């Protein structure tokens with residue numbers, strides 16, 4: 001077996017062991033709150049659980065044809081004076 005693969009395999013096993021030793025076997029998934037949706041076994045109940053913040057406000061330098069920056073419209077614009085950390089802390 002290639003020695004590079006061995007090193008990667010050992011590292012992944014060690015990382016998994018550390019994860020198992022320090023975290024429970026539960027995974028919590030969050031879904032962005034831009035649109036309401038529900039599927040079998042999952043429904044977006046708390047719109048504030050995953051707040052979308054745009055660091056560029058409603059502007060995007062790329063303006064892709066399929067989007068034209070519209071996905072940014074419902075996002076909360078970053079308050080540059082306040083800063084991202086303080087802004088997020090205020091949401092709590």
Ligand code: SF4
Nearest residue numbers: 060062063064067069
């Ligand atoms: S998809 Fe929309 S927000 Fe993303 S880079 Fe393109 S225009 Fe900008």
